[in-house]
Amino acid sequence: MLRIKDINHVVYRHADLDAVERFLSDFGMVTAHKNAERLYMRGTGPLPYIYVAEYSAQPGFSTLAFAVEERDDLAFAQTLPGASPIEPIDGPGGGERVVLTDPAGLRVELIHGVEAVEPLPMREALTLNSAQDKQRFGAVQRPVKEPAQVMRLGHIAIGVTDMQDSLSWYREMLGLIPSDLVVESDDQEPPVAAFLRLNRGPDWTDHHTVALFQAPRDKVHHASFEVQDFDAQCLGNAWMAEHNWTPFWGIGRHLLGSQIFDYWLDPSGNIIEHFTDGDLFNHESPMGHTAACDASLYQWGPSMSVEDFLGEVSEYSLNKG
Template structure:
């Protein structure tokens, strides 16, 4: 005889089989005919995000913030500042001297040297020597520079602290020892992801999937407008059976095309929190945190540099292999975190008066995806 509890358990198992997203990473999966979240025949499949590039007029100021935020200086010339994390890799942040602060593009790591030739043939680009390796320079449909590199020498690993031992439940691992994490600059391990806003979301999304072989982990749509397709995507590298970060790139539809933030991995929660206290004491502008995201699950804390560019410390993010299909959920301000303070206007950008000007300009431009229903949907999402 089947009991009520066993029937409930069986139904729960059945629901999970029919809809793995319910207990995995999103509310639902795709509906019939929705975007599949991957290309059927991409030109290449990049292996990761190598570094991000900026231009700034004051490299001394940039270096002060960078070292306070947790980067180590890999090299410094009068015109270029190379910043790195603790793990063995290339420099993860490149800042060149320029007339005004601006994002200058993302650089992806090719899986093989032949992929650069394939990219060049498929895009009309050229393979050129670059920092001891080779690169192809591209531009996405939003206008952002995108480089793909191979063979750039790695910097050796630097010493870094291990995660703190934590006492859980009945089996403590730390006896006769206190926990006193130091309040000092973070020890950034590596670059995790970059987030970009665009008025041409669908064209840019398909370009990254078709050209670089990235695949979608999660889609967010405007509530009440799912039939319009997604308005945000969290996109990861396709490494086959090897788990990859939940997102290497995230993109969202918005009234202006811009860099939103880049994120850098720390050892654990204490490192995120203690280094945040250090930044606060140094007078830097806090944007949002601490909290834990829903899409990606990472513990986060967001800060702005002296030029108001946003950078994220994070720890404990999700990783998926290529079998995980995209989840779908409505975009909302309250849906950005599992716990933590409400997302601030400083983080969402809604306090910036330039948003209104950008929205008017985007509505007049017929070559993008911003129309009145989309604008209303975005306003609703950021206030819900």
């Protein structure tokens, strides 16, 4: 069985790398490397990049990449149906990869051996005084208004036309585990949405790393990046608004995964999310079933329907090779 260590990075195609660099900088990433063809953006974590923008006259989503535990996992991966042989990665930190294609035509890379970099300084999480539990004494709260310092890529949400195929593929090929399934009736099979986490055994991992939604077209809906805390998210949201980027939804709190969220449209029309305070699950966490309705999407926030949330996606196609 393939051992996935974590989600690593995403690759999008953009027609204007300067515009997307300005957008991602205001969103909270840091430029790591740039040339005429590619822009590599990093977070504060130890990965040399978490978002790659490739120049293309045809914008769209390109690649979802996961890091595997050992090189042996790449050796195993190249024996999977449709897999490429192990090949070197041409990018900062080097490494090797095996390329797979999911049932929706999405390019999925499994990578290993990319050299880590020194993490960047990040504002400490704020110490909060709740009504009943005071933790901060004699100290003031002064978070700075700035971009919301992105630490890492957390998850990706994908619209799929064949939920059964896609769900089986992510479970069987990548070993992902459903944390929550959204269904329209109790005995419905397959679900209309599936929130899948990494198989990390007893270790705590994000409630979902891949979310699949039944959709009329195969398309990536959004990629989501983790920020330090609620104040970082609110101040980052204000920063984005003041720099005239286009909001999509937020600030609010999701139901499944519980993340506090805000969503933005990038210069090519892709949806990108900040999140903080998500749930952590492990091998003892029970799988949940939730009825499909707007309340399955969020607990609080600006009004949004599932239809509008999933419908507001630009017409970009997946790279079907």
